[in-house]
Amino acid sequence: MNKEIFIAVCDRLKTEVPGLRWIDAEEGQLNTGERPAVAFPCCLIDISYPSCETHMGGRQKINAQIQLRVAFQAGGSTNAAAPKLVREHALSCMDTLDKIHEALQWWNGGNLFNPMRRLRGAPEKRADGLKVYNVIYETEFMDCLLYTSDAADEGLGVD
Numbered sequence: 001m002n003k004e005i006f007i008a009v010c011d012r013l014k015t016e017v018p019g020l021r022w023i024d025a026e027e028g029q030l031n032t033g034e035r036p037a038v039a040f041p042c043c044l045i046d047i048s049y050p051s052c053e054t055h056m057g058g059r060q061k062i063n064a065q066i067q068l069r070v071a072f073q074a075g076g077s078t079n080a081a082a083p084k085l086v087r088e089h090a091l092s093c094m095d096t097l098d099k100i101h102e103a104l105q106w107w108n109g110g111n112l113f114n115p116m117r118r119l120r121g122a123p124e125k126r127a128d129g130l131k132v133y134n135v136i137y138e139t140e141f142m143d144c145l146l147y148t149s150d151a152a153d154e155g156l157g158v159d
Contacts, residue, residue: 016103
């Protein structure tokens, strides 16, 4: 919903998490019966505004949530009886998730928004051999599109 935030998050992940092979907007790429048109591991990004608070002059404080769908191809056995190297390879997805967290937690995009903080993270239940994690970060920023009489004349004002 905010191009500058989307680009900032993509650029940050590209720089700080070079193990991600595909960083893109969430367009339902993983919800297909065929092989998804992404390279793995991938991070698909969606931005939502769960709440907006209007201030004087029409400025709005936007509460933004950045949802990341981080997907990996299945990496092998993680059980305690698996050989150490097999298990470490299978769990390497957790290293990538840690790097994503290190890149985004408390990062403010060069003062583009307030420092991000993680709200939650959870794996998806899937039967297609992909391991997908949903991780949500939250931030706030001010939308400074000011209320003007011209905007009111065009029906763009604050009621």
